[in-house]
Amino acid sequence: MSYPYQIRSQEEYKAAYEKSIKDPEGFWASVASSFLWRKRWERVLEWNFEQPDVKWFKGAKLNITENCLDRHLGTLGNKPAIIWEPNDPEEHHRMITYRDLHHKVCQFANVLKNNGVKKGDRVCIYMGMVPELAIAVLACARIGAIHSVIFGGFSAQSIADRLKDAQALTVITCDGAYRGNKEIPLKSVIDDALVQCPFVNKVIVLTRTHTPVSMLKGRDVWWDDEIRKIETLGLNDCPAEEMDAEDPLFILYTSGSTGKPKGVVHTCGGYMVYTTYSFVNVFQYTPGDIHFCTADIGWITGHSYILYGPLGAGATTLMFEGVPTWPDAGRFWQIVDEYKVNILYTAPTAIRSLMGYGLGPVNAHNLGSLKVLGSVGEPINEEAWQWLNENIGKGKCPIVDTWWQTETGGIMISNMAGVTPAKPSYATLPLPGIDPILVDDAGKLIEGNDVSGNLCIRHPWPSIIRTTYGDHERCRTNYFATYPNLYFTGDGCYRDANGNYRITGRVDDVLNVSGHRIGTAEVENAINMHAGVIESAVVGYPHDIKGQGIYAYVVFANTHGNENLSRQDIMQTVSRIIGPIAKPDKIQFVSGLPKTRSGKIMRRILRKIAENEFEAIGDTSTLLDPLVVDDIIKHKI
Ligand code: WTA
Numbered sequence: 001m002s003y004p005y006q007i008r009s010q011e012e013y014k015a016a017y018e019k020s021i022k023d024p025e026g027f028w029a030s031v032a033s034s035f036l037w038r039k040r041w042e043r044v045l046e047w048n049f050e051q052p053d054v055k056w057f058k059g060a061k062l063n064i065t066e067n068c069l070d071r072h073l074g075t076l077g078n079k080p081a082i083i084w085e086p087n088d089p090e091e092h093h094r095m096i097t098y099r100d101l102h103h104k105v106c107q108f109a110n111v112l113k114n115n116g117v118k119k120g121d122r123v124c125i126y127m128g129m130v131p132e133l134a135i136a137v138l139a140c141a142r143i144g145a146i147h148s149v150i151f152g153g154f155s156a157q158s159i160a161d162r163l164k165d166a167q168a169l170t171v172i173t174c175d176g177a178y179r180g181n182k183e184i185p186l187k188s189v190i191d192d193a194l195v196q197c198p199f200v201n202k203v204i205v206l207t208r209t210h211t212p213v214s215m216l217k218g219r220d221v222w223w224d225d226e227i228r229k230i231e232t233l234g235l236n237d238c239p240a241e242e243m244d245a246e247d248p249l250f251i252l253y254t255s256g257s258t259g260k261p262k263g264v265v266h267t268c269g270g271y272m273v274y275t276t277y278s279f280v281n282v283f284q285y286t287p288g289d290i291h292f293c294t295a296d297i298g299w300i301t302g303h304s305y306i307l308y309g310p311l312g313a314g315a316t317t318l319m320f321e322g323v324p325t326w327p328d329a330g331r332f333w334q335i336v337d338e339y340k341v342n343i344l345y346t347a348p349t350a351i352r353s354l355m356g357y358g359l360g361p362v363n364a365h366n367l368g369s370l371k372v373l374g375s376v377g378e379p380i381n382e383e384a385w386q387w388l389n390e391n392i393g394k395g396k397c398p399i400v401d402t403w404w405q406t407e408t409g410g411i412m413i414s415n416m417a418g419v420t421p422a423k424p425s426y427a428t429l430p431l432p433g434i435d436p437i438l439v440d441d442a443g444k445l446i447e448g449n450d451v452s453g454n455l456c457i458r459h460p461w462p463s464i465i466r467t468t469y470g471d472h473e474r475c476r477t478n479y480f481a482t483y484p485n486l487y488f489t490g491d492g493c494y495r496d497a498n499g500n501y502r503i504t505g506r507v508d509d510v511l512n513v514s515g516h517r518i519g520t521a522e523v524e525n526a527i528n529m530h531a532g533v534i535e536s537a538v539v540g541y542p543h544d545i546k547g548q549g550i551y552a553y554v555v556f557a558n559t560h561g562n563e564n565l566s567r568q569d570i571m572q573t574v575s576r577i578i579g580p581i582a583k584p585d586k587i588q589f590v591s592g593l594p595k596t597r598s599g600k601i602m603r604r605i606l607r608k609i610a611e612n613e614f615e616a617i618g619d620t621s622t623l624l625d626p627l628v629v630d631d632i633i634k635h636k637i
Contacts (some may be wrong), residue, residue, distance in 0.1 A: 426501065
């Protein structure tokens with residue numbers, strides 16, 4: 001496979017960038033021509049950001065799985081599409097060729113059809129990182145069902161909220177999942193969620209951990225039994241459903257500044273073009289390379305750069321079930337060595353945690369196969385960048401620092417490996433086709449260099465969010481209303497003297513904990529569910545490994561003298577309501593929260609206290625009760 005849209009030098013980058021800004025439609029039409037369409041578009045782009053209404057490749061017909069699977073069969077049929085590494089290194093890995101993957105996706109697509117799933121239906125997928133998760137996702141896309149993958153760290157309540165929001169009638173899950181030395185009882189969590197969701201009429205369960213599970217007659221079926229039925233019926237092929245370029249491909253829930261996660265919707269045509277285009281260019285993928293993205297498919301990084309981007313490019317993608325520190329902290333490096341991984345795409349939080357184990361686990365393995373390293377999810381601090389560069393890349397692998405979001409679908413600002421220069425802790429330059437700008441709080445364009453502001457994007461790109469599921473107004477107010485005619489990212493940003501972008505973090509009430517997005521309002525809602533809590537306020541604070549930690553100030557009715565137990569009760573409550581990923585790192589019981597006379601909680605003050613920046617608190621005399629601030633500082637943990 002060759003990639004006519006691949007940019008190979010700095011000069012080509014400059015030329016492509018210029019063309020993409022002068023003639024975006026011509027630029028994207030040319031990129032899109034390398035894909036397989038059943039019918040070509042009538043118009044490349046129609047858009048306005050007021051509503052918003054964005055249509056890419058209008059009138060075109062396609063199926064993304066034909067691009068990710070069928071079109072590679074002739075040339076790459078016997079090449080590995082997915083290498084799967086299990087949690088336990090003693091268990092056998094699996095190597096799934098493009099031909100096998102095509103076959104399995106077709107079979108499972110028929111299972112879905114056989115179970116009544118139709119084009120446009122929503123299917124919720126709550127599985128561990130097993131190849132069948134990839135198969136389930138692609139099988140949905142094959143028949144035009146809209147997948148909604150939920151990360152395994154979310155609770156029953158979170159799943160129920162998402163199932164209701166999406167009105168998903170079908171769930172695909174596993175009996176359990178392995179993660180390091182833990183076993184997560186996925187089916188049991190689903191059962192708890194379904195108590196609130198009687199509309200779900202089918203649950204397909206894959207056996208992974210052999211954990212005993214309850215199976216309801218008429219509703220719950222085994223994956224393997226359903227495959228056998230399909231085999232008996234001889235239904236091995238499944239022609240791909242013809243989709244409109246703007247038909248939804250998937251929903252992925254993500255946190256915002258309100259208490260309720262939003263279902264970000266991506267569509268078939270634009271998402272396909274952008275994920276593969278950005279995959280090839282950022283990582284400079286060369287056919288035959290082994291690409292290892294350590295994310296979970298429950299997040300956007302897994303959707304775009306474990307599955308759709310690499311498979312669209314006919315790449316070999318390595319999917320890892322386990323965690324970086326089990327059975328020991330050399331697990332990533334052992335995998336790199338064993339499979340001769342060429343591209344490693346991971347998160348700063350993982351790097352920081354592995355740095356803590358020293359070089360022993362690194363030096364035990366041969367990392368000579370590595371060509372490119374990538375980082376995503378949060379700003380990468382200079383120390384982690386240098387460690388990665390020296391000890392993993394041995395000074396010879398370009399590091400791409402990729403800035404993007406669930407809503408952008410693919411990488412937006414990043415250097416391109418070996419093509420455009422890196423600068424530690426900078427995402428550097430926009431990809432051709434991306435037009436970032438900085439604005440001040442009033443929405444005024446900030447021109448020139450060596451400036452900071454709110455990061456916005458001026459022109460649509462093919463994988464821009466189309467809507468928030470079931471609530472288009474929310475999409476408009478969240479992303480397109482803050483600054484007229486701009487997509488607002490929610491991130492603050494600095495542009496240096498040479499025009500390189502450095503993302504400085506969220507400017508809204510969204511936290512980034514170990515690269516996971518969590519809304520402070522969501523955590524507060526969960527804390528407030530605890531019977532003893534009167535009110536709470538949650539802020540982020542710098543955390544050595546997680547990037548940000550969660551600091552909760554809680555006004556509690558009565559701790560019965562056992563504050564520690566009450567703290568744990570609150571943690572349990574948050575775990576039940578959202579999931580273990582949202583548990584506060586610190587809970588401070590306080591007598592009151594700093595409020596203005598109109599009753600607004602002064603989070604800025606709480607943030608400064610959590611960051612130990614007491615001098616920066618400023619004037620508190622206008623508060624309803626200035627003394628609470630002194631009290632909070634005195635008892636700070
Ligand atoms: C942050 C993950 C700095 C940012 C793909 C963004 C980053 C949010 C970077 C999106 C980076 C992601 N440098 N910050 N390279 N990558 N972020 O939706 O705040 O889970 O808005 O998407 O993560 O998180 P999300």
